[in-house]
Amino acid sequence: MDRKDIHNSEYPKICEACEARHRGICGALTPDELTKLSRAARQHTVQAGHELMAESEPSGSYANVMSGVVKLSKMLIDGRQQIVGLQFAPDFLGRPFVDENRVSADAASDVELCRFPKAAIDSLIASSADLERRLHQQTLKELDEARDWMVTLGRKTAAEKVASFLYLIATHIDPSIDDSGGSAQFDLPLTRADIAYFLGLTIETVSRQLTRLRTSDIIQITHNRHVVIPVLNRLRDRMG
Amino acid sequence: MDRKDIHNSEYPKICEACEARHRGICGALTPDELTKLSRAARQHTVQAGHELMAESEPSGSYANVMSGVVKLSKMLIDGRQQIVGLQFAPDFLGRPFVDENRVSADAASDVELCRFPKAAIDSLIASSADLERRLHQQTLKELDEARDWMVTLGRKTAAEKVASFLYLIATHIDPSIDDSGGSAQFDLPLTRADIAYFLGLTIETVSRQLTRLRTSDIIQITHNRHVVIPVLNRLRDRMG
DNA sequence: CGGCCGGTTGAATCTCTTCAACGTCCGTGG
DNA sequence: CCACGGACGTTGAAGAGATTCAACCGGCCG
Numbered sequence: 436m437d438r439k440d441i442h443n444s445e446y447p448k449i450c451e452a453c454e455a456r457h458r459g460i461c462g463a464l465t466p467d468e469l470t471k472l473s474r475a476a477r478q479h480t481v482q483a484g485h486e487l488m489a490e491s492e493p494s495g496s497y498a499n500v501m502s503g504v505v506k507l508s509k510m511l512i513d514g515r516q517q518i519v520g521l522q523f524a525p526d527f528l529g530r531p532f533v534d535e536n537r538v539s540a541d542a543a544s545d546v547e548l549c550r551f552p553k554a555a556i557d558s559l560i561a562s563s564a565d566l567e568r569r570l571h572q573q574t575l576k577e578l579d580e581a582r583d584w585m586v587t588l589g590r591k592t593a594a595e596k597v598a599s600f601l602y603l604i605a606t607h608i609d610p611s612i613d614d615s616g617g618s619a620q621f622d623l624p625l626t627r628a629d630i631a632y633f634l635g636l637t638i639e640t641v642s643r644q645l646t647r648l649r650t651s652d653i654i655q656i657t658h659n660r661h662v663v664i665p666v667l668n669r670l671r672d673r674m675g
Numbered sequence: 676m677d678r679k680d681i682h683n684s685e686y687p688k689i690c691e692a693c694e695a696r697h698r699g700i701c702g703a704l705t706p707d708e709l710t711k712l713s714r715a716a717r718q719h720t721v722q723a724g725h726e727l728m729a730e731s732e733p734s735g736s737y738a739n740v741m742s743g744v745v746k747l748s749k750m751l752i753d754g755r756q757q758i759v760g761l762q763f764a765p766d767f768l769g770r771p772f773v774d775e776n777r778v779s780a781d782a783a784s785d786v787e788l789c790r791f792p793k794a795a796i797d798s799l800i801a802s803s804a805d806l807e808r809r810l811h812q813q814t815l816k817e818l819d820e821a822r823d824w825m826v827t828l829g830r831k832t833a834a835e836k837v838a839s840f841l842y843l844i845a846t847h848i849d850p851s852i853d854d855s856g857g858s859a860q861f862d863l864p865l866t867r868a869d870i871a872y873f874l875g876l877t878i879e880t881v882s883r884q885l886t887r888l889r890t891s892d893i894i895q896i897t898h899n900r901h902v903v904i905p906v907l908n909r910l911r912d913r914m915g
Numbered sequence: 916c917g918g919c920c921g922g923t924t925g926a927a928t929c930t931c932t933t934c935a936a937c938g939t940c941c942g943t944g945g
Numbered sequence: 946c947c948a949c950g951g952a953c954g955t956t957g958a959a960g961a962g963a964t965t966c967a968a969c970c971g972g973c974c975g
Contacts, residue, residue, distance in 0.1 A: 509822060511915050515830045519822040532812060537819050564804050571811040572772060574818055579777050581821040582759040586749045588828040589757040589875025593963065627922060635829025637964055642923055659922065659971095675751050833931065867954060877932055882955055899939090899954065 447473035455499040455549065459525030460573065463565035475555045481542040487528065490539035497529035497556045503546030504608075504624035507538040508632065518633040519584075520577060523607050527573055529553070531560060544624040588635045595675035596634040597644040601654065601662065602670055612667075620663040648673070687713035695739040695789065699765030700813065703805035715795045721782040727768065730779035737769035737796045743786030744848075744864035747778040748872065758873040759824075760817060763847050767813050769793070771800060784864040828875045835915035836874040837884040841894065841902065842910055852907075860903040888913070 445466040446456065450473055455461045461469060478501065481487060488494045490509060500522050507520040519538060522528060528548070530536055560567050587599050605619040606612055612619050623630075627645075631638045648654045653670055655663040664670055685706040686696065690713055695701045701709055718741070721727060727745060728734045740762050747760035759778060762768060768788070770776055800807050827839050845859040846852055852859055863870075867885075871878045888894045893910055895903040904910055 507822075509826045511826065511830060513915065515915070517826040517829045519825045530815070532815070538822060564807065567804065567807055567811060571807060571814060574811060574814045575770070575772070578814055578818045578821060581818060581825060582747075582749060582778060585759045585821060585825055585828055586751065586757040588825055590751060590755045638922080639924085639965080640963060643963095646923075675753070675755070866952095878954080879933080879956085880931060883931095886955075 446470075449473055449476070449478065449549075453499075453501065453525070453549065455501070455525035455527075457525075459499055460527045460566060460569045461499070463563060463569040464559070468559060468563065472551060472555055472559065476549050476551050478547065478549045481546045481548060483542050483544050483546075485542050487540040487542060487546070487548070488536050488538075490536060492536060493534040494529060494536050495553050496550045497527065497531075497553060498548040498550040500524045500526045500528055501547040501549055504543040505546055506541050506543045506625070506629060506633070508541065509538055516632050517635065518629065520581060521603075521607075521633070527570065529556075531557070531570060543629060591675045593634075593636055593640050594644050594647065594673060596636060597630075597641060597648065598653075598670055598673040599675070600630060600634055601648075601664065602667070602674060605662075605664055605667065605670075616666070616668045618663070618665050619667055620661070623660045623662055686710075689713055689716070689718065689789075693739075693741060693765070693789065695741070695765035695767075697765075699739055700767045700806060700809045701739070703803060703809040704799070708799060708803065712791060712795055712799065716789050716791050718787065718789045721786045721788060723782050723784050723786075725782050727780040727782060727786075727788070728776050728778075730776060732776060733774040734769060734776050735793050736790045737767065737771075737793060738788040738790040740764050740766045740768055741787040741789055744783040745786055746781050746783045746865070746869060746873070748781065749778055756872045757875065758869065760821065761843075761847075761873070767810065769796075771797070771810060783869060831915045833874075833876055833880050834884050834887065834913060836876060837870075837881060837888065838893075838910055838913040839915070840870060840874055841888075841904065842907070842914060845902075845904055845907065845910075856906070856908045858903070858905050859907055860901070863900045863902055 447470050450456050450461065450469055453459075453461065456469070461472075464472065481503075483503075487498070487505060502524050505522040505526075505528060506518050507522065508516055508518045510516050521543070522540075528540060560570065587596055591599065604623065604625075605621060608621040608624070609619040611617075625633065627638045627641050630636075631641045634641065645654075645656065648670075649656055653664070653666075653673065655665070657663075687710050690696050690701065690709055693699075693701065696709070701712075704712065721743075727738070730749060742764050745762040745766075745768060746758050747762065748756055748758045750756050761783070762780075768780060800810065827836055831839065844863065844865075845861060848861040848864070849859040851857075865873065867878045867881050870876075871881045874881065885894075885896065888910075889896055893904070893906075893913065895905070897903075
């Protein structure tokens with residue numbers, strides 16, 4: 436159990452500043468394992484709007500999200516679309532055990548990834564119970580988030596949905612959030628269309644509800660994307 | 676890896692007929708482990724409508740669902756309710772790693788459970804990678820189901836939601852389903868109110884949509900609960 | 916400059932909800 | 946035995962909330 440992780444120098448250089456080494460799955464690895472994995476890893480950037488993985492298609496790699504926001508979505512045959520999850524750093528991207536993805540993954544904003552060959556992770560999973568544990572816990576977290584969102588989708592009004600969305604983004608993006616209320620500000624990583632896909636609404640309804648929140652002085656919006664929430668608790672009151 | 680599972684006699688008697696030994700989590704255990712666990716296990720029945728575990732409360736036990744249907748639900752502070760999952764035999768019930776439940780669990784129909792003390796499972800998880808793997812996979816399955824349902828909640832019409840619900844129940848309950856279309860019949864394990872909570876609709880809308888499916892000869896309903904679906908593919912066509 | 920993309924706003928429409936009445940089944944108690 | 950009440954379900958009419966369709970605005974890129 437002694438991982439000798441006192442000396443930073445034992446970690447590969449590219450991992451040193453990486454959040455995934457602390458809160459992400461790489462935290463489950465020994466310096467040795469991490470070193471081996473880092474040799475197979477490749478960091479790169481994907482521009483907003485580009486696809487990372489396609490629904491119902493095998494994917495040859497996993498990845499850690501290092502920065503930016505990834506949207507996971509599903510489509511009905513007639514094209515209706517629903518975003519079923521958002522991933523932020525240092526979330527793990529990809530589906531262990533099966534070849535086929537059940538969702539498609541797209542870069543909502545510009546996204547930095549650290550990609551691994553599927554085989555590298557799969558063999559690590561087989562040998563490291565810690566890693567499997569970490570992945571299991573991320574899956575449980577995603578399940579919790581999915582179920583929370585089901586309540587939003589099934590039971591909340593459009594106004595409550597938009598407020599819930601802004602709160603979700605604020606708590607995941609704004610580094611200065613301390614949970615005790617206060618204020619927040621950030622750039623929306625999603626277009627109005629993406630927000631609508633996430634909330635099960637239309638673009639127009641999202642736009643109208645944002646306008647309502649703005650004219651009620653709950654939020655300020657500049658340049659279409661930059662949002663200021665002076666009093667988070669006033670937003671929470673509108674979340675249902 | 677040799678689990679010596681050729682001779683049935685090596686398994687505890689109460690486990691012999693249990694589905695969880697094959698498709699459920701107990702399939703990950705050696706006969707020895709299973710024997711120890713079975714000593715701590717207690718089978719019992721919970722009547723429809725009774726609560727199994729409360730939201731936001733610690734639960735001292737886990738359980739396998741042996742028969743019947745369990746509904747997992749969440750509530751908003753003002754009482755609005757959403758069912759976020761249904762569990763059938765031989766699903767595992769309970770949340771590893773944390774004390775607090777994130778959902779409440781209620782018996783939708785009469786439910787037979789096989790309960791285990793939390794500590795018994797937790798220590799098995801620590802020592803058996805197979806068990807953790809099995810739990811991880813059940814979690815992944817639940818995540819897939821949750822995301823599928825998010826599409827239904829966010830994007831489908833009331834008519835499509837009800838059709839999707841009937842199809843879900845048919846494929847999970849009717850033992851004669853062979854996936855290749857054909858027909859199905861079963862007793863609905865949920866009341867109209869439960870169906871509404873599951874679909875993000877009102878009771879009245881559910882009732883009206885069931886009537887529409889009935890008058891369109893897609894389904895037959897007798898005694899309010901017994902459903903016959905002569906041609907499953909005709910139902911699928913209405914699922915969106 | 917022109918056209919496109921992302922976003923906002925308005926008016927008409929439609930779907931689902933709300934409120935209310937009614938029907939059936941079933942267990943209980945007079 | 947039958948009357949009563951409650952749980953569950955259906956149906957109708959009116960209303961609210963979200964969608965649809967359309968026009969318009971500003972910024973950006975070729």
